[in-house]
Amino acid sequence: MASPLKTTLIFSIFNIFFLSRVTSNPHPLDSLTSSEFLLVRAIVNQSYPSFNHKLSFQYVGLEEPEKQAVKSWLSKPSSKPPPRQALVVLRFENQTRELVVDLSRRAVVSDKLYEGFGYPILTAEDQEAAADLALKHGPFLASIKRRGLNISEVSFLSLTIGWYGQVKTKRELQVKCFYLNGTVNFYLRPIEGITIVADIEQMRISEYVDRAVIPLPKAEGTDYRASKITPPFGPRFNAAPPKPPGQIGFKLDGNVVTWANWRFHVAFDARVGPVISLASIYDAEQKKYRQVMYRSFISELFVPYQDPTEGWYRTTIFDSGEYGIGNFAISLEPLNDCPSRAVFVDGYYAASDGRPVEVPNAMCIFERHSGDVMWRHNDADRKIRETRPDISIVVRMVATVANYDYVFDWEFKPSGSIKFLVGLTGVLQVKAVPYTRTDQIKEEVYGTLVAGNTIGVSHDHFLTYHLDVDVDGDANSFVKTHLITKRVMDKNIPRKSYWNFEHELAKTESDAKVKFGPNSQEFLVVNPNKETKLGNNVGYRLVPGSSAGPLLIPDDFPQIRAAFTNYNMWVTPYNKSEKWVSGRYVDRSRGDDTLAVWTEKNRNIENKDIVVWYTVGFHHVTCQEDFPVMPTLSVGFELKPTNFFEYSPVIKTVPPQHFSWPNCTK
Ligand SMILES: [Cu+2]
The missing domain is CATH 3.10.450.40 (Nuclear Transport Factor 2; Chain: A,)
Structure with missing residues (x-):
């Protein structure tokens, strides 16, 4: 039995704001509202009447405004915002049509018949x-x-x-x-x-x-x-200590979150789920917010099962492009899915008749007091102990994709780091077999016997993130830092070796394709036009986490369609139309519109507005503990400032005021 949690109340080290929602004009990157979905439907139905016709709305979402238009609006928010438009994908009389609907002009401004391979997201x-x-x-x-x-x-x-x-x-x-x-x-x-x-x-x-x-x-x-559930029971836990009601620790203005030194915009999309944009961090030295990331989302979630038999070989799922992660968003449960003081945001997607479907509490935003140490130092001789608790802000969405549950977190830390985390939980896809013990198995079974007559089929999870990183401005470069073992040449020194690092600038898309191997490397996005006072280029480093690569052979059909997993990391010049690494139309696709195909042009990426694509990869060899519901496994990666600040951005954080803690003696 777990001991009761000790209660302590910690005030945020930062200003505590009260929840305030300002109703104003929509931000250009806001998701479509419920009434906008209805307006889109009405406009589309004028051109494509559903009466007596086979019509279905496969996807409706924000048609992303031009990046430069958003940026110029941001520099002068009192100016006219870019036109608010919706991207609509229809099936009309067994054909796929792609429409752009302008909401202020109340008109279809673009209408194309799609005649390529593949079909839209399923309803x-x-x-x-x-x-x-x-x-x-x-x-x-x-x-x-x-x-x-x-x-x-x-x-x-x-x-x-x-x-x-x-x-x-x-x-x-x-x-x-x-x-x-x-x-x-x-x-x-x-x-x-x-x-x-x-x-x-x-x-x-x-x-x-x-x-x-x-x-x-x-x-x-x-x-x-x-x-x-029946005995024997597992450990029993107490609830987390209560937080003062009303105080959430951050400010929410429309969909713009301001917390500690961070500011960013939160949106929801039927295809990709959470979309986090315009992340910028306040630099106390420069007395201004500095850009870090224009836009980020999970471009595709590919789950190929590794059973090649007749009943199973087809099961290679593209959750974003074939189904839509946002379409699988579920309502989060206060206190269990998200801690107290979380603020919940609703999501909307289109039903096949175009009407909005509301997902109440589709996302939550909360200040996290992890119990970890942000930084500390001790000097016993001088009796100095300085330590700061790690506090961060998290945006969370959960998608229950049939049997599997994914917990998607974006975590922003005062140190300037952004952590992208995915929690995998839910129920395995299993295959029935005649066996009840492993010693009965005399054939290849493509997984682990996780219960009687039950094989947890081996599979992978590949989540490819779109990271439109804008480090202190649009024009950035990608630099690989190689850590190289060197020989000591000075004969007076008894040591034989050391390592040092060398930077390699990626000039083209080919230079920036990275497959992780045994060599030690670091990956840096720098702004070649901005330096610290010491002369280092300001940058952000991508710190890889779980990053398994594909084990299928490259000309296998599922791998051709998922060629965007061929490298762990890619860099492309920003192109508004290149959002979905698996292609626009993924159901039954042939791999002719993947990230791998886009990069064949081998475009210049030096000192350009660039996008980094990173794949979180995980090979899942199932085990008995995954049955009947898998305990959450967390995987992810981090973007971390590297010579972005003049010195540690958290050294001057004000320590929190603590209440006295009765069980603490010193
Ligand atoms: Cu799995």
Whole structure:
């Protein structure tokens, strides 16, 4: 049993602001509001009436204004903001159309028929349609009967099927089926051996195979609800100490957060989820905010399963481009998903009829008192002890992507660091097998036996971040710093070796493709036009975290489509249209519009407005502890100031006033 948490109240070391929401004109980077979604729908319906036509809204989101227009508005916020526009992707009469709708002119200002490969983000209705087709398919009902199962206990999951070199493709989804009957955690009870592929344009089952009857994993031990757990129980915890009501520690003006020395803008998008823009940090020496990052979001989340058998080889999922991470955002639970004093922000995405779907509390923003040390130093002789607690601000969104849950955090630290963290939790995708112990297994099973009759199938998670870093201005360069072992040449010195570093400037996109290997390297974005007083170029360093690369061979079809994972890091010149590393239309894509293709132009990136693309990679060899719900595994990376400030930006933080702590003797 855990000991009761000791209660201490710490005032923020920074000014405490009260929550204030100023209703003013929208910021040019604000997400579309509920009423704007309705306006977009009305404008589109004038050109594309849904009556008597097959029309669906696959994606509606902010058409990002020109970067220079945003920047000039920021320099003079009283001036007219850039036009507010929406990007709309439709399926109309079985064709994909891409529209730009101008909200102030109330008009469609651009309308293009898309005739390339791939299809838009799936709507919930697309996925439900595939499941409905399966449910009504006679041979499937016969298969369920043959297994002695009750159709009313069957649950479905519609998944994309990828592309395997076919000349012609259709909008098709595979439908996986599961059995409830005694559990709510149906993902852990797959009805294995059945392949169902549904054509969601022709509305028919295009492929159906019932290969074999495999034992169904048991319902026992799969439930995760607090009300249903049975002894022996795990540790019991006390709640975190309460915080004074009303005080949130930061200021929220519309969607602009101001906290300590940071200022940034928060938005929500159906495709990529959280979008954090215009991050700038106050420099007390220069008495002004300095730019760090224009825009950042998760461009793609690729999860290829590593089971090449007939029923599983198609399962290589692109969560952003095929489904939309924002479409999977869930309402966060106060105190458990986000701590007390968190402020919640709602999100909106378009349903297939264009109406807004509200996700209440889709994101939360909170000041984090981690209990860690921000910096400290001791001098015993002079009886000096100076220590500062680490306090930061976090923006969080959680997407429950069917079985899996992802916790996405952007954490801003007073030291100037930005941490990009992803927590992986939720339920594994599992495969039913005849085995109940590992010693029965005499074949390749593509994963770990995590419960009786249950293989947790091996897979990867690759999250590629779009990082439009603007270090103290637009014009930046990318520099690789090589750490090199050197020989000591001075014969009077007994030591033989040391290391030193050498900078290598990346002039083109090819120079900046980085695959992590055994060599020690650091990665720096510098502003070659700005120096510290000491003459160092101001910069920000990318500190890699979990960064596994792909293990598939490069000409394998899923890897061609996910060629943006071929390198851990890439740098491109800013191009407004290059936002989604997997391409604009990812469902059944052929890899002809990926980051790997864009960079074939080998453009100049020196002293330019550049974008860094970094992939957080994780190979998941499953284990029994992942069952029935996986404890959160955190992965991520950090952007860290490097010669950006003249000296430590946190040395002059004012120590917090503490209440006396009864259990502390000294
Ligand atoms: Cu995993």
